Amino acid sequence: MSLKHIGKDVKYRPDVLERVTGEAIFIDDIKLPGMLHAQILRPKYAHAKILSIDTVEAEKMLGVYKVITGKEWKKHYGDCIKDMMPMAVDKVRHIGDAVAAVVADTEKHAREALKKIKVEYEPLPVYTNAMEAIKEDACLIHENSDEYFHVSPLYEPIPKTNIAVHYRIKKGDAVKGFKEADVVVEREFNFPLMSSAAIEVHGAIALFRMDNTIEIWTSNVGSFAVREEVANLFDLPISDVRVHVPYIGGCFGYKSDPSLGPLIAYIASFAPGHPIKLKVSRQEDFTSTFLGRGIRTKMKIGAKKNGTFTAMEAKLYLSTGAYADTGSNVLIVATQSASGVYEFPNADVTGYSVYTNTPPVGALRAYGHPEIQFALERLVDIVARKLHMSPIDIRKKNFLSVGKSNVVGETMKKSDGNLYKCIDNVERAIFYKEKPKEDENYYYGRGIAGLIKSPKAPTFAAKGCHIKFNVDGSVSVNMAGADVGQGLFILVRQIAAEALKLPLEKVRVYNEIDTQFSPWEWQTVGSMFTFQGGNAIIKAANKAIEMLKKNAALVLHRDVGVLEYDGNYVYDRSYPDVKVPVSKICRGYITKDGTTIGDVVQVSSDFRLPGAQNPDPETGMGRTGVSYTMGVQGCELRIEKKTGKVIIDNFATSIDIGRVINPSNARGQVVGGVVMGIGETLMEEIKFDKNGKLVNANLLQYKLPTIYDMPGKQTIEFVETHDEIGPFGARGIGEHPMVGVAPAILNAIYDAIGYDFYEIPLTPDKIKAVIDGDTEVR
Numbered sequence: 001m002s003l004k005h006i007g008k009d010v011k012y013r014p015d016v017l018e019r020v021t022g023e024a025i026f027i028d029d030i031k032l033p034g035m036l037h038a039q040i041l042r043p044k045y046a047h048a049k050i051l052s053i054d055t056v057e058a059e060k061m062l063g064v065y066k067v068i069t070g071k072e073w074k075k076h077y078g079d080c081i082k083d084m085m086p087m088a089v090d091k092v093r094h095i096g097d098a099v100a101a102v103v104a105d106t107e108k109h110a111r112e113a114l115k116k117i118k119v120e121y122e123p124l125p126v127y128t129n130a131m132e133a134i135k136e137d138a139c140l141i142h143e144n145s146d147e148y149f150h151v152s153p154l155y156e157p158i159p160k161t162n163i164a165v166h167y168r169i170k171k172g173d174a175v176k177g178f179k180e181a182d183v184v185v186e187r188e189f190n191f192p193l194m195s196s197a198a199i200e201v202h203g204a205i206a207l208f209r210m211d212n213t214i215e216i217w218t219s220n221v222g223s224f225a226v227r228e229e230v231a232n233l234f235d236l237p238i239s240d241v242r243v244h245v246p247y248i249g250g251c252f253g254y255k256s257d258p259s260l261g262p263l264i265a266y267i268a269s270f271a272p273g274h275p276i277k278l279k280v281s282r283q284e285d286f287t288s289t290f291l292g293r294g295i296r297t298k299m300k301i302g303a304k305k306n307g308t309f310t311a312m313e314a315k316l317y318l319s320t321g322a323y324a325d326t327g328s329n330v331l332i333v334a335t336q337s338a339s340g341v342y343e344f345p346n347a348d349v350t351g352y353s354v355y356t357n358t359p360p361v362g363a364l365r366a367y368g369h370p371e372i373q374f375a376l377e378r379l380v381d382i383v384a385r386k387l388h389m390s391p392i393d394i395r396k397k398n399f400l401s402v403g404k405s406n407v408v409g410e411t412m413k414k415s416d417g418n419l420y421k422c423i424d425n426v427e428r429a430i431f432y433k434e435k436p437k438e439d440e441n442y443y444y445g446r447g448i449a450g451l452i453k454s455p456k457a458p459t460f461a462a463k464g465c466h467i468k469f470n471v472d473g474s475v476s477v478n479m480a481g482a483d484v485g486q487g488l489f490i491l492v493r494q495i496a497a498e499a500l501k502l503p504l505e506k507v508r509v510y511n512e513i514d515t516q517f518s519p520w521e522w523q524t525v526g527s528m529f530t531f532q533g534g535n536a537i538i539k540a541a542n543k544a545i546e547m548l549k550k551n552a553a554l555v556l557h558r559d560v561g562v563l564e565y566d567g568n569y570v571y572d573r574s575y576p577d578v579k580v581p582v583s584k585i586c587r588g589y590i591t592k593d594g595t596t597i598g599d600v601v602q603v604s605s606d607f608r609l610p611g612a613q614n615p616d617p618e619t620g621m622g623r624t625g626v627s628y629t630m631g632v633q634g635c636e637l638r639i640e641k642k643t644g645k646v647i648i649d650n651f652a653t654s655i656d657i658g659r660v661i662n663p664s665n666a667r668g669q670v671v672g673g674v675v676m677g678i679g680e681t682l683m684e685e686i687k688f689d690k691n692g693k694l695v696n697a698n699l700l701q702y703k704l705p706t707i708y709d710m711p712g713k714q715t716i717e718f719v720e721t722h723d724e725i726g727p728f729g730a731r732g733i734g735e736h737p738m739v740g741v742a743p744a745i746l747n748a749i750y751d752a753i754g755y756d757f758y759e760i761p762l763t764p765d766k767i768k769a770v771i772d773g774d775t776e777v778r
């Protein structure tokens with residue numbers, strides 16, 4: 001197929017001028033008439049009963065409009081598990097819970113009044129990780145978790161424990177598989193809690209109108225999810241809640257689930273007619289929204305002497321935080337991804353999502369995948385060493401390929417991609433020459449890891465697209481996808497222009513999200529926009545072309561079946577001179593006597609993963625992924641002997657992307673994902689003290705990679721195996737570059753110093769300690 005716009009470097013993003021000139025409007029730029037400001041009182045304990053709240057003195061403070069507590073509220077919310085409330089009622093469960101809110105004329109007055117609120121607590125035991133909270137004698141964080149609404153049996157808790165969700169996958173006979181193995185290796189790995197830490201913190205504005213409708217402005221990428229949660233909270237028709245999403249200053253996951261929306265809507269219900277604005281501080285952004293990761297994995301692999309895997313067993317423990325609604329999906333995705341890019345004929349995988357007294361866990365770029373594949377890819381290297389095989393050969397031996405199945409039993413198709421081409425690309429980039437020998441200053445190492453990811457969402461998740469033809473033959477495209485830096489608008493423009501056979505200049509993409517006008521979409525998450533949204537665009541474009549042909553048939557007196565469309569005209573295939581301009585028929589056709597025939601060409605369409613199913617409740621298996629994107633990553637690095645610092649000299653990524661829509665855009669996703677992965681591997685970690693207080697809730701102490709931590713070189717090569725479902729054969733790429741980074745680096749570190757680490761982040765002091773002979777470091 002000859003394509004005009006797909007696969008081309010279109011660099012002029014539709015939103016670029018607004019972003020670089022400062023014209024783009026973010027939440028903090030919005031000022032509305034009569035607007036008041038809210039500030040939130042957070043608890044001084046991570047787990048405690050609330051005995052009393054005294055707000056009398058706060059209510060007397062200058063500028064204060066109202067002081068609000070959750071005392072009267074009874075209703076829970078949540079998408080999969082309704083275990084959250086807008087404000088704490090009888091107890092606090094983590095250090096970022098909302099205990100009280102002050103609404104005042106300014107932020108400063110609201111903050112001053114917070115200091116006057118008196119709260120009496122009865123402290124309770126605090127658990128900051130799953131291994132503590134899962135113990136039989138642990139104090140219950142949710143005493144009645146079994147009474148919450150759960151969307152399906154998949155999400156049900158174990159009553160009278162802190163286990164919020166447990167999920168087991170059984171494929172084949174793992175016991176038999178381990179008996180057949182010549183080598184069995186078992187280790188425990190830890191992927192700690194982390195933060196998305198976007199440049200723009202969370203913010204929201206809510207207006208409770210006098211007619212009992214609600215209008216919300218939010219920096220959340222799930223506009224329709226926010227609308228539905230708020231409508232549910234107040235027992236309103238969903239149509240009575242309107243949500244706007246302005247420009248978003250980064251997301252990486254933690255703005256995808258409702259966090260501030262329900263809270264600010266609840267606060268605004270006490271001040272009808274006044275817009276209430278809440279912008280959290282950087283510290284609150286860490287403590288009161290969502291964290292990511294936090295999975296400890298015990299994994300065992302069995303293999304024959306020739307390297308063929310016979311069985312895998314894994315137990316995953318997610319420290320899900322104080323509320324499990326969003327973390328439940330992280331746990332399930334991680335469990336379903338346990339076999340990575342390999343076939344294990346027998347597998348037994350169990351995941352536990354455990355309530356703890358930390359901020360709740362939610363999405364973080366590629367959630368569930370990096371955590372489990374970190375354990376798997378490290379263990380594969382260890383098995384290879386036991387068998388005296390190269391890490392490349394053992395991977396090739398067990399790669400998923402046509403006809404093989406993953407841990408949930410989905411059989412791979414040719415269109416799922418070609419891992420062998422990917423590993424060949426990485427081998428050429430990283431292993432093409434002899435590794436440098438240890439010298440006076442450095443150890444040298446090289447490592448490799450596979451990666452796989454599928455779109456993860458509820459089976460009903462979809463994206464919608466409106467296309468409206470204008471009288472000059474241009475089109476307006478309206479979707480509800482949020483651009484969080486991934487270049488979504490330019491991809492929409494390229495796909496729409498290609499599907500409609502138009503020049504890019506004739507395609508205008510709306511960049512405003514407003515649930516009153518935008519087509520429905522579930523959330524802009526999971527690397528699904530190009531895949532689902534692109535198909536929605538193509539479906540809508542085909543509908544529009546069919547309408548144009550029907551209108552043309554009335555004008556040209558031809559059957560629709562003989563007509564063709566080329567972007568400018570609809571014409572008779574056999575007699576091309578018999579034609580009518582698109583501009584004359586896009587709103588019907590006006591005859592000489594003024595009669596108008598035909599229809600206005602404005603269409604809608606949508607797309608969801610075809611055939612996606614919930615897993616079988618007995619075995620945990622099923623068609624849960626539908627489409628997979630696979631690849632291989634590798635790196636060569638140096639370790640400075642004097643400091644233990646890791647220097648990445650070259651990081652190589654090769655992913656079978658199906659079809660590259662925009663090469664520069666795709667490379668940008670990989671470059672950014674790898675850097676983010678390096679940050680997770682070498683420096684990022686949320687830390688708590690014994691009382692559950694987050695001790696590095698700022699960008700000075702929570703270390704993120706800077707330009708000085710970039711790899712000396714990034715090698716990126718895409719493989720294009722046409723995806724049978726994706727738009728023009730394309731698959732998602734947004735989150736995938738993070739998945740194999742940590743194990744590739746740790747495998748390279750072993751290659752450099754001969755020591756296995758099983759948890760991250762690997763800070764220089766930990767590596768230096770090993771270099772100096774302390775082998776107890778993990």
